[in-house]
Amino acid sequence: MKNQNIMFTRSIPQISKGRLVRSALALGIVALIMQASVPRAQAFDPSSLNGAYADSSQALGPVHGGPLTMSAYMPFYVAGLFTFDGAGGFTASLVFNFGGGAIANPDFDQTATGTYTVNANGTGTLDWMAPPGVQRRRHFVIGDGGNELKYIGTDPTTGILSGGTMVKQ
Numbered sequence: 001m002k003n004q005n006i007m008f009t010r011s012i013p014q015i016s017k018g019r020l021v022r023s024a025l026a027l028g029i030v031a032l033i034m035q036a037s038v039p040r041a042q043a044f045d046p047s048s049l050n051g052a053y054a055d056s057s058q059a060l061g062p063v064h065g066g067p068l069t070m071s072a073y074m075p076f077y078v079a080g081l082f083t084f085d086g087a088g089g090f091t092a093s094l095v096f097n098f099g100g101g102a103i104a105n106p107d108f109d110q111t112a113t114g115t116y117t118v119n120a121n122g123t124g125t126l127d128w129m130a131p132p133g134v135q136r137r138r139h140f141v142i143g144d145g146g147n148e149l150k151y152i153g154t155d156p157t158t159g160i161l162s163g164g165t166m167v168k169q
Contacts, residue, residue: 044122048146050086055079055094057164059153073161074099081108082126082166088115090126118142126151134158140166 060073080094093108114128114136122142130136140151146168153162 042122042145043120044118044124044142044146045120046088046116046118047086048118048122048142049084049090049116049149051084052169053082053084053149053166054169055082055092055164055166057151057153057162059160059162061098061161062159078162078164081169084116088117090114090116090128092128138162 055078057078059076059078061076062072063074076096076098078094078096080092082090082092084090090113092112092114093105093110094112095106095108096104098104112128112130114126116124116126118124124140124142126136126138126140128136134155134157136153136155138151138153140149142149148168149166151164151166153160155161
């Protein structure tokens with residue numbers, strides 16, 4: 001019986017070494033797979049926006065001056081094409097529909113130029129001058145790896161409130 005115990009004791013380290021090697025190898029393979037497949041936080045910069053983006057927004061604009069209540073706003077809609085240069089500049093052609101009436105700029109023949117900033121976390125701003133010399137600003141978040149922008153716009157001088165989405169063409 002003593003010999004069997006000795007033999008049993010000698011076989012345990014051999015089995016443990018084999019299991020240890022296989023376990024270490026399996027753990028290394030799992031670590032490599034996880035390293036390759038774990039999504040990493042993307043750092044954004046102005047080059048994250050490059051090319052043409054289709055724009056669609058809905059807005060409310062004041063009908064007239066004075067105290068602004070909800071009934072003092074009229075809806076309007078915007079469709080457009082923004083082209084970003086990847087370096088902080090853009091051009092835009094926009095079509096407007098004010099309150100369900102006539103379409104303004106139906107041929108997309110008037111364009112605006114402006115600048116944009118992009119923070120490392122994918123947030124940023126668009127700035128441009130709209131006729132008649134009114135500063136416009138949109139605050140955005142980049143989504144879908146740079147293929148989409150979600151934004152809101154406010155204009156303290158005219159009271160226009162807007163929100164929309166841009167999708168890369």
